[in-house]
Amino acid sequence: MLDHITQTTLLLDEAKCRQNIAMMAEKADRNNIRLRPHFKTHQSAQVGEWFRETGTTGITVSSLKMARYFASHGWTDILVAIPVNIREMALVNELAAKVQLHLVAVNIETVQALSEKVLHPVQVWLKIDTGYHRTGIPPHSHEQLDATVALLEQSDKLQFTGVLAHDGHTYKQTDADAIRTIHHTTVFLLNLVRDRYKARFPELKISIGDTPSCSILQTITGVDEIRPGNYVFYDLTQQHIGSCSFDQIAVCMACPVIAKHPERNEIIVHGGSVHFSKDSLVGADGSVIFGRVVALTENGWSEPLEGIEVVSLSQEHGTIRASKALFDRYKIGDLMGILPVHSCLTADVMGSYTTLEGERLEHLSGIGQV
Amino acid sequence: MLDHITQTTLLLDEAKCRQNIAMMAEKADRNNIRLRPHFKTHQSAQVGEWFRETGTTGITVSSLKMARYFASHGWTDILVAIPVNIREMALVNELAAKVQLHLVAVNIETVQALSEKVLHPVQVWLKIDTGYHRTGIPPHSHEQLDATVALLEQSDKLQFTGVLAHDGHTYKQTDADAIRTIHHTTVFLLNLVRDRYKARFPELKISIGDTPSCSILQTITGVDEIRPGNYVFYDLTQQHIGSCSFDQIAVCMACPVIAKHPERNEIIVHGGSVHFSKDSLVGADGSVIFGRVVALTENGWSEPLEGIEVVSLSQEHGTIRASKALFDRYKIGDLMGILPVHSCLTADVMGSYTTLEGERLEHLSGIGQV
Numbered sequence: 001m002l003d004h005i006t007q008t009t010l011l012l013d014e015a016k017c018r019q020n021i022a023m024m025a026e027k028a029d030r031n032n033i034r035l036r037p038h039f040k041t042h043q044s045a046q047v048g049e050w051f052r053e054t055g056t057t058g059i060t061v062s063s064l065k066m067a068r069y070f071a072s073h074g075w076t077d078i079l080v081a082i083p084v085n086i087r088e089m090a091l092v093n094e095l096a097a098k099v100q101l102h103l104v105a106v107n108i109e110t111v112q113a114l115s116e117k118v119l120h121p122v123q124v125w126l127k128i129d130t131g132y133h134r135t136g137i138p139p140h141s142h143e144q145l146d147a148t149v150a151l152l153e154q155s156d157k158l159q160f161t162g163v164l165a166h167d168g169h170t171y172k173q174t175d176a177d178a179i180r181t182i183h184h185t186t187v188f189l190l191n192l193v194r195d196r197y198k199a200r201f202p203e204l205k206i207s208i209g210d211t212p213s214c215s216i217l218q219t220i221t222g223v224d225e226i227r228p229g230n231y232v233f234y235d236l237t238q239q240h241i242g243s244c245s246f247d248q249i250a251v252c253m254a255c256p257v258i259a260k261h262p263e264r265n266e267i268i269v270h271g272g273s274v275h276f277s278k279d280s281l282v283g284a285d286g287s288v289i290f291g292r293v294v295a296l297t298e299n300g301w302s303e304p305l306e307g308i309e310v311v312s313l314s315q316e317h318g319t320i321r322a323s324k325a326l327f328d329r330y331k332i333g334d335l336m337g338i339l340p341v342h343s344c345l346t347a348d349v350m351g352s353y354t355t356l357e358g359e360r361l362e363h364l365s366g367i368g369q370v
Numbered sequence: 371m372l373d374h375i376t377q378t379t380l381l382l383d384e385a386k387c388r389q390n391i392a393m394m395a396e397k398a399d400r401n402n403i404r405l406r407p408h409f410k411t412h413q414s415a416q417v418g419e420w421f422r423e424t425g426t427t428g429i430t431v432s433s434l435k436m437a438r439y440f441a442s443h444g445w446t447d448i449l450v451a452i453p454v455n456i457r458e459m460a461l462v463n464e465l466a467a468k469v470q471l472h473l474v475a476v477n478i479e480t481v482q483a484l485s486e487k488v489l490h491p492v493q494v495w496l497k498i499d500t501g502y503h504r505t506g507i508p509p510h511s512h513e514q515l516d517a518t519v520a521l522l523e524q525s526d527k528l529q530f531t532g533v534l535a536h537d538g539h540t541y542k543q544t545d546a547d548a549i550r551t552i553h554h555t556t557v558f559l560l561n562l563v564r565d566r567y568k569a570r571f572p573e574l575k576i577s578i579g580d581t582p583s584c585s586i587l588q589t590i591t592g593v594d595e596i597r598p599g600n601y602v603f604y605d606l607t608q609q610h611i612g613s614c615s616f617d618q619i620a621v622c623m624a625c626p627v628i629a630k631h632p633e634r635n636e637i638i639v640h641g642g643s644v645h646f647s648k649d650s651l652v653g654a655d656g657s658v659i660f661g662r663v664v665a666l667t668e669n670g671w672s673e674p675l676e677g678i679e680v681v682s683l684s685q686e687h688g689t690i691r692a693s694k695a696l697f698d699r700y701k702i703g704d705l706m707g708i709l710p711v712h713s714c715l716t717a718d719v720m721g722s723y724t725t726l727e728g729e730r731l732e733h734l735s736g737i738g739q740v
Contacts, residue, residue, distance in 0.1 A: 005457070006455070006460070006461070007435065064377075084628065085376070085628050086628075086702060087705075106629045107702055109701065109702040110629075134682075134689060138633065256457045258480075259453040259480075260477055263508065264503075268453060270452065270455050273648075274715065278649060315715065331479065332477055332479040333457055345644065345648070348644050348719070365721070367738055368736070
């Protein structure tokens with residue numbers, strides 16, 4: 001299969017990917033909570049089908065455009081986990097007419113705009129800021145919460161469905177106890193908010209969703225739903241956090257070697273920021289890396305090799321610094337395997353996947369704009 | 371026009387863009403050197419036509435795929451300014467059959483592979499490392515140069531056309547004198563290499579290409595060709611370097627405001643790393659910014675506003691920190707104008723442009739994969 005690869009390609013190990021999907025489905029089942037996986041990582045109709053085979057019925061996406069894509073592939077219960085863009089009311093109404101559409105709001109102005117313009121029933125979640133401080137309503141902002149909930153209560157189309165949070169601050173941790181503490185704090189705060197409205201809304205749900213918490217915790221209580229996404233592929237960032245082992249990483253870039261510089265043991269591959277995007281990781285020694293090199297085989301790839309790393313990316317070039325022994329192992333025209341730092345962004349810029357069997361799978365960003 | 375924008379959109383000011391194109395064409399004419407603009411910044415057939423109208427006939431691209439795209443749009447003299455990927459010989463031969471194809475090599479193994487497999491005449495340039503240290507042959511590596519040139523001389527298909535360099539290290543400068551010094555060093559070193567082979571190859575050309583040098587220098591001597599690219603749009607990085615003024619920046623993101631956080635004067639827009647890519651700039655006070663906010667008007671946009679900046683990007687969210695006065699000026703559902711840090715990468719992830727007249731222009735990355 002590798003012989004047929006001529007250009008920079010994103011490889012997908014279907015077996016590993018299906019194992020990741022099954023692992024989280026089993027964990028959700030065991031904890032008796034619902035899994036609503038975030039599809040922003042893979043953005044692929046075909047990968048979505050692998051989730052369906054494990055019983056997934058509801059999904060999470062990060063834009064209305066992505067909701068439209070998955071709705072067109074038969075998904076009928078879709079949560080758009082970003083404060084809804086009220087300029088896109090036409091698309092909101094188009095989607096709400098055909099699927100169970102869940103939207104997120106963090107400001108009363110958004111709920112006001114929705115209540116004036118939605119034509120079909122929509123499920124509304126309030127996003128609570130439980131510590132990440134990107135967006136969300138602070139859990140102690142009772143005045144703001146009460147006013148927003150009152151507005152939802154008055155609407156005949158907007159259904160106050162639940163409270164949710166995204167613990168993005170777990171991505172900055174590498175200590176399991178720190179991640180557990182963040183998680184338990186979030187669950188506590190979301191329950192406080194729910195309890196305030198439980199009498200009026202007895203069906204109110206609690207939803208959380210970040211890959212580190214959902215990967216590291218074996219027992220998850222106090223929530224109705226989890227929304228992790230990155231675990232479908234994992235990546236070097238998640239391995240660094242402690243969410244996964246290297247051998248769970250299900251995607252790998254294959255980059256042609258285009259130049260060698262023996263005077264500094266550096267190898268140049270065709271693979272830059274337009275292929276990887278530009279997230280980096282800081283290693284224990286303070287050095288910044290943009291990917292780690294693995295040995296490619298016909299059946300997949302090895303664990304990362306020691307003494308060889310992607311040390312910089314420009315638009316189309318990647319620079320790999322190697323030990324002398326590893327430098328000598330590669331020749332011009334070889335394919336180098338590189339694990340990505342952040343698989344969501346790498347998949348988004350690559351725009352498609354190639355399985356180890358040579359099958360091409362689509363990604364929303366690569367199917368052409370409509 | 372702005373009223374019709376519902377989602378995150380990359381605006382292109384055609385008038386500014388055409389002024390940038392004309393400015394560099396005029397500078398090349400005045401210096402009696404050839405302009406072979408790098409099309410990796412815009413990657414757009416339609417923007418390419420604006421260059422053609424100023425007399426451009428030869429272009430630069432950064433991948434064979436990009437060469438194929440522009441060949442399909444009538445460009446017949448194309449330099450692929452990255453060490454050629456010898457796994458793509460089928461595409462090399464397909465292109466060489468129909469256009470004047472210029473390839474770059476930095477290792478003798480690459481020239482060997484080309485000499486064995488090209489079926490049509492190809493122009494070969496040797497890339498010289500004049501100080502950037504990404505890739506290229508060191509100018510003092512006479513043994514390596516001589517052996518490579520000898521191999522080119524033996525081939526009946528490979529035509530040794532010239533020596534070229536890319537001064538990527540000018541992008542790290544903010545001092546015009548430092549950029550001039552880099553430029554003059556490069557021109558000196560390329561002339562040394564050319565002089566070594568001039569007797570045997572009297573037509574040998576010298577080509578350089580980086581936007582900072584080509585923007586800052588008014589008089590350019592000692593080279594036959596320049597290959598700047600970013601100047602078509604410019605961006606905050608180029609303004610920071612000193613290559614352009616704010617009002618020469620010809621692209622601007624329009625991002626819907628989706629959340630507001632009065633407790634910390636932060637605004638959330640739908641605009642993250644999948645829209646901007648992830649390059650950042652470090653300001654004078656050490657803070658990292660991912661974009662600067664401008665006031666959008668029907669005719670374009672203002673200079674950057676003071677006291678409001680993009681301070682972080684996640685996959686789909688952008689966080690803008692503002693002064694109280696500017697925070698209050700925006701409401702949920704407004705469009706915020708944001709100048710990108712690195713226009714090449716922003717255009718690549720956005721995949722299309724919308725002109726101020728509302729016309730949609732294509733970008734190679736958004737036309738769907740073949």
